[in-house]
Amino acid sequence: xxxxxxxxxxxxxxxxxxxxxxxxxxxxxxxxxxxxxxxxxxxxxxxxxxxxxxxxxxxxxxxxxxxxxxxxxxxxxxxxxxxxxxxxxxxxxxxxxxxxxxxxxxxxxxxxxxxxxxxxxxxxxxxxxxxxxxxxxxxxxxxxxxxxxxxxxxxxxxxxxxxxxxxxxxxxxxxxxxxxxxxxxxxxxxxxxxxxxxxxxxxxxxxxxxxxxxxxxxxxxxxxxxxxxxxxxxxxxxxxxxxxxxxxxxxxxxxxxxxxxxxxxxxxxxxxxxxxxxxxxxxxxxxxxxxxxxxxxxxxxxxxxxxxxxxxxxxxxxxxxxxxxxxxxxxxxxxxxxxxxxxxxxxxxxxxxxxxxxxxxxxxxxxxxxxxxxxxxxxxxxxxxxxxxxxxxxxxxxxxxxxxxxxxxxxxxxxxxxxxxxxxxxxxxxxxxxxxxxxxxxxxxxxxxxxxxxxxxxxxxxxxxxxxxxxxxxxxxxxxxxxxxxxxxxxxxxxxxxxxxxxxxxxxxxxxxxxxxxxxxxxxxxxxxxxxxxxxxxxxxxxxxxxxxxxxxxxxxxxxxxxxxxxxxxxxxxxxxxxxxxxxxxxxxxxxxxxxxxxxxxxxxxxxxxxxxxxxxxxxxxxxxxxxxxxxxxxxxxxxxxxxxxxxxxxxxxxxxxxxxxxxxxxxxxxxxxxxxxxxxxxxxxxxxxxxxxxxxxxxxxxxxxxxxxxxxxxxxxxxxxxxxxxxxxxxxxxxxxxxxxxxxxxxxxxxxxxxxxxxxxxxxxxxxxxxxxxxxxxxxxxxxxxxxxxxxxxxxxxxxxxxxxxxxxxxxxxxxxxxxxxxxxxxxxxxxxxxxxxxxxxxxxxxxxxxxxxxxxxxxxxxxxxxxxxxxxxxxxxxxxxxxxxxxxxxx
Numbered sequence: 001x002x003x004x005x006x007x008x009x010x011x012x013x014x015x016x017x018x019x020x021x022x023x024x025x026x027x028x029x030x031x032x033x034x035x036x037x038x039x040x041x042x043x044x045x046x047x048x049x050x051x052x053x054x055x056x057x058x059x060x061x062x063x064x065x066x067x068x069x070x071x072x073x074x075x076x077x078x079x080x081x082x083x084x085x086x087x088x089x090x091x092x093x094x095x096x097x098x099x100x101x102x103x104x105x106x107x108x109x110x111x112x113x114x115x116x117x118x119x120x121x122x123x124x125x126x127x128x129x130x131x132x133x134x135x136x137x138x139x140x141x142x143x144x145x146x147x148x149x150x151x152x153x154x155x156x157x158x159x160x161x162x163x164x165x166x167x168x169x170x171x172x173x174x175x176x177x178x179x180x181x182x183x184x185x186x187x188x189x190x191x192x193x194x195x196x197x198x199x200x201x202x203x204x205x206x207x208x209x210x211x212x213x214x215x216x217x218x219x220x221x222x223x224x225x226x227x228x229x230x231x232x233x234x235x236x237x238x239x240x241x242x243x244x245x246x247x248x249x250x251x252x253x254x255x256x257x258x259x260x261x262x263x264x265x266x267x268x269x270x271x272x273x274x275x276x277x278x279x280x281x282x283x284x285x286x287x288x289x290x291x292x293x294x295x296x297x298x299x300x301x302x303x304x305x306x307x308x309x310x311x312x313x314x315x316x317x318x319x320x321x322x323x324x325x326x327x328x329x330x331x332x333x334x335x336x337x338x339x340x341x342x343x344x345x346x347x348x349x350x351x352x353x354x355x356x357x358x359x360x361x362x363x364x365x366x367x368x369x370x371x372x373x374x375x376x377x378x379x380x381x382x383x384x385x386x387x388x389x390x391x392x393x394x395x396x397x398x399x400x401x402x403x404x405x406x407x408x409x410x411x412x413x414x415x416x417x418x419x420x421x422x423x424x425x426x427x428x429x430x431x432x433x434x435x436x437x438x439x440x441x442x443x444x445x446x447x448x449x450x451x452x453x454x455x456x457x458x459x460x461x462x463x464x465x466x467x468x469x470x471x472x473x474x475x476x477x478x479x480x481x482x483x484x485x486x487x488x489x490x491x492x493x494x495x496x497x498x499x500x501x502x503x504x505x506x507x508x509x510x511x512x513x514x515x516x517x518x519x520x521x522x523x524x525x526x527x528x529x530x531x532x533x534x535x536x537x538x539x540x541x542x543x544x545x546x547x548x549x550x551x552x553x554x555x556x557x558x559x560x561x562x563x564x565x566x567x568x569x570x571x572x573x574x575x576x577x578x579x580x581x582x583x584x585x586x587x588x589x590x591x592x593x594x595x596x597x598x599x600x601x602x603x604x605x606x607x608x609x610x611x612x613x614x615x616x617x618x619x620x621x622x623x624x625x626x627x628x629x630x631x632x633x634x635x636x637x638x639x640x641x642x643x644x645x646x647x648x649x650x651x652x653x654x655x656x657x658x659x660x661x662x663x664x665x666x667x668x669x670x671x672x673x674x675x676x677x678x679x680x681x682x683x684x685x686x687x688x689x690x691x692x693x694x695x696x697x698x699x700x701x702x703x704x705x706x707x708x709x710x711x712x713x714x715x716x717x718x719x720x721x722x723x724x725x726x727x728x729x730x731x732x733x734x735x736x737x738x739x740x741x742x743x744x745x746x747x748x749x750x751x752x753x754x755x756x757x758x759x760x761x762x763x764x765x766x767x768x769x770x771x772x773x774x775x776x777x778x779x780x781x782x783x784x785x786x787x788x789x790x791x792x793x794x795x796x797x798x799x800x801x802x803x804x805x806x807x808x809x810x811x812x813x814x815x816x817x818x819x820x821x822x823x824x825x826x827x828x829x830x831x832x833x834x835x836x837x838x839x840x841x842x843x844x845x846x847x848x849x850x851x852x853x854x855x856x857x858x859x860x861x862x863x864x865x866x867x868x869x870x871x872x873x874x875x876x877x878x879x880x881x882x883x884x885x886x887x888x889x890x891x892x893x
Contacts, residue, residue, distance in 0.1 A: 082162075083108045084121075097123035104142065105130075109162055111149045116158070117142025126162040151176075151192065151223060154207065165190040172196075176221060176252045178878040179203045182213065194221040200235070201227060201250055203876035204852035211852050212236045212874075214248055224253045251878065256283030261293060262881040268889050270329040270336070272298030277305075287312055300328035300339075318349035318363070323372070342372040358397045365390040370414045370467060386415040404428050412467065419470055422462040429456040432490075451491045459483040460618055480618040483511040495556070503554045510547040510620075514540050515613040519601050534604040547597055547614055549590050549622035555583035555631075572652060573641040583631045590622035597622050626670045633664035659685045673712040676701050679723055694731040699723035708798045725795055732789040739782040783816040810834040823849040841865070852876070865890040 084090065088103025098120060101107070105119040107128060116130035132143035146153040146160065146169070153174045160167035169186040174194075183199035200213035216229040226249055233244035251257045263278025279293040288310040295303040303325035311317040323344040330336035349363035366388045390410035397403050407425040412418070437449040461481040469475055487507040495501045517539045525532040562576040591598040591610060598621075600610050612621040637660060644653035661683035668675045683695040702710040703718045715721050787810075794805045812834070817827035825847040831840035842862055848855040854875050859868045867890035873883030 081109075082121075084119075086119075099123070112160075112162070113147040114144065114158065114160070115147075116144035128160050128162070129158070131157045148188075148192065153186070153188075155186070160188070173207045176223075176227065178876050179227075179250065179252070180205065180207065180210070181219075181221065181227070182207075182210070183219075192223050194223075195219075196221065201229065201232075201248070202852070203874060203879055206851070209238070211850075214245075215240070216248065219248075221252070226250065227252050256286065256289055257281075258283045261291070264883075264885050266885070266887065268297065270299075271301045274298070274301075295325075297328070299331070300326070302326055314352050315355045316349065316351045316361075318347070321346040325372070327371075340371045342369040344368045344372050360395045361393070363392040365392065365410070367410060367412070368414065370417050386413055388412050388414070401431050401433075402428070403430070417467050418464065419467045420462065420464045421470070422460055424459075424461060426459040427457065430454055447493060448491070450493070451489070453487060453489045456486045457483065458486075458619075462618060480616075481513060482618045484619045485509040485511075499556055499558045501554065501556050505550065505552050507550045508548070510614070510617070510622075512545045512547070512614055512617055514542050515545045516611070516615055517541050517613075518599070518609075518611050520603050522604065536601070536603065536609075545614065547622050549587070551585055551587040551627075553583060553585040555581060557581035570642050571640055572643060575639055575641065577637040579635040579637075581631075581633050581635075585627065585629045585631065587623050587627040587629075589624070589626035591624040595622065598624060628669035630667045630669065631664070632666070633662060635660060635662040637661075656685060658683065674702060674710055678726070690734055690736055692731075692733040694733075695729070697728040698726050700726050704797045704800075706799050708796060727795065728791075728793045730789075730791045732787075734785075734787045736785045737782070738784075740780045779817075779819075781816070781818040784814065786813045787811070813840070825849075839863075860890065 084099070084101055084105070084107045086101040086103050086105040089101075091100040091102075093099070101119040101121075103117065105116055107114045107119055107121065114128060114130055117133040118131055120129045122128075130144040130146075132140040135141055140156070144153075144155055144158040146155070146158050146167075151174065153169055153172050155169045155172040157170040158167060159169075165188075167188040169188065170184070172181075172183045172186040174181050174186075180202050181194075181196065181199060182202070183196035185197045186199075187195045187197075189195065196216075196219040198217060199219055200210070200215040201219070202210040202213035204210040204212060213235050214229070214232040215235045216232040219227060219229040221227050229248035229250075231244065231246055232248040234241045251259070259281055261277065261279045261281055263275040265273070265275050267273050274295060274297040276295045277293050278295075279291070282290040282292070284290060288308070291307040291309075293305045293307070295301070295305075303323060305321070305323045307322075308320040309318070321344075323342075325342050326339070327342060328337075328339045330338060345365060345367040347363055347365040349361065351360050351362060367390060368388055388411070390408075392408045394406045395404070405427045407427075408423045409425065410422075411420040432452045432454045434449060434452050436451050437445060441449075459482070461479055463470075463475070463479045465475060465478060485508070489505040489507075491503045493501045493503070518536055520534065521537045522534050525535050558580065560578045560580070562578070563573055565573045597614070598610055598612050600608050602608055610624070612624065614621040636658060638656075638658040640655045640657060641652050642655055643651060645651075646653070661681075663679065663681050665679040666677045668677070679699040679701065681695070681697045681699070684693065686692050700710070701714055701716075701723055703713045703715055704724075705711050715724050790807075790809045792807050796803045796805065811831065813829070813831035815827070815829035817825060819825050827845045827847075828843065830842035832838075833840045839862055842860065844859045844861070846855075846857040852875055854873060856871045857869070860866055867888050869885070869887040871883060871885050873880070873885075
């Protein structure tokens, strides 16, 4: 029995303690704390417990309270564990079944999280109350923050029931989608919908005093769907405006939403009143959407501009943008009346690098009519460009040895209106391989095992003609096509350790599907107001033709180094590298009748004319004369080695004085006269890191007759000079990019990620397509200056008199921007037109960051694009139509 009493003693002691405690209200708090509840706690044990550990507290569940556990079942049972914590103190009132949390209190129940300076929880009703507290200055701190899955509410007071999942929230601010909801009183329902009384909707993140809002008397929020309000009016900086709507509907669903695109409106002097960029956005599914926009003017102009976007994660993405416009300016019957029909097709397609290791498909198509960018420019770059290119390519590889590329390309010049289309262009090639090398060889390989060869096949179908004739009947007959096979065979050898000797055989085979037949006709021909008596007529003969040619060559080269060192001074060494080379190439005479590549006819003067049966073919024809050409050349490189404090390893840096200066020519042993070719010289260098200099010239070793034709006499023999100049070109290019970092005493800290790493692929693509729509605040100021000078001189000789044709072409461009303040940015670009002696295209742009709004002003003061545009708009895309636009279009000037 004694042992039994010992076993019951702890239980009796514990039960007695519970009985005594249950008759009193116990409050544990800091001596420096002020009681925040309305109860009258009994006394107390100051500073005894700053925080009560959870392990000493009773669970917040009626079924586990000792008072009722033996008499009845709890009315409600919470579905999840309730976790709570507080920095200051946690007080449990067992008599009233409540718990009080002070100081950064947090209560978590499943997906629900409540944070506040003061939280009061009732065991009996499972209801929580939270509010902030005032500091010594009267400022409310620790206001409640309520989070339920993706919904977050910030308010002054919150009452919430965990059973019904309903709550009343006073003076609430919650972020919903891209905007913020403000409400004096909010009721949260069990299905997570929200009813708001006396509130507002805004995209401004200033929670206390938003710069603008749509104010309403009542509203209902359906999560991930929409926000519906009653009558609402616009308030800016606390000032009501007359802008009002009978009801409001704001999307708050993440992802795509179909809807109407509100147009901008205005008046253009030459095209009348207009609606621009109005239409419908169709979110077809998560992979594809369609943005259908249009313009309409009262004087007859209109445009349709659909844009289709598609994306498949880890597979591909693309954008198809088309435009068709009828542009009418002026009044019909007047001198300034003009009407044009224009179009534009822009398609980009990118395959993800992870999509397939051996296959890749890409597209970059940009086709415009010649006048499209005159009336419908997308951006400044498109307006200033007159050359447009397109390419669609499919690439496939096998074992990284064999490669196939199928390509379709297009090139057009809107100034000359000439279009070049290649459809298709197929290339198949292999890596170089060594057919004689043994796979299991041990030790040094034999010299003949270095023999290597490759293979390349090209097939093209191309056409070049004015854009007005591209789709006319008979245009396809002007297409050129063919197939070319190339097989290079090389044997590189090392001679006397310092010389490289390369022996080569190059085989080229061309396949065509038609040929030319030319003969003399003695009839009279009337052409371009001229009368021609007798002419050569050319017929096209349909049929397969093959042109095979080859050449044999050998080339020898080496490098010679020379250096002069200095023990004192900043220059420590001068190094000169000379690369001489000499070679021989033999090509047979493929104009010989046995090859059947060339044909002959007799003209009206009885002279036999030789012509190629494949004249004008896409890959040309075989050479028409035997050649035994000795090639020679020499290249030079000159650089300095100077002391450098930045190089901590060698203490030196290289400065190129002459990056390259080369001289080359050839001597044809097979010719009976004029065996020596023109001698060409070229050079390039860079000075001061910013100045690029290029030089080229050609020199004739032979004397000219009175008609300016070469005769078989050297200049040295007749005029005592080695060479006579025929052409000279100098090119100077300088560019300076200056910004604040160039004058900073300490270099900017390096970051692991570039600034663009924070942007998505779609955002980066949009920045590249529309650079004028984005502002870079990372650089306080910058200045870019570009200057190019090209001097050319073509020298002609007639009647032994020299005639120089000199031409100088200069371009100067400059641009820059400056952050006047952290919110103001000014940028400009211009240039100087040396030919017309005036400013080139000039634009001035001002940007003002207005927190949740932005202001843009762009001005083109001179030139054919003289115009200005002012826009004041909300930044958030959900309210992109809330803007004010004023402009003077260049088409109206």
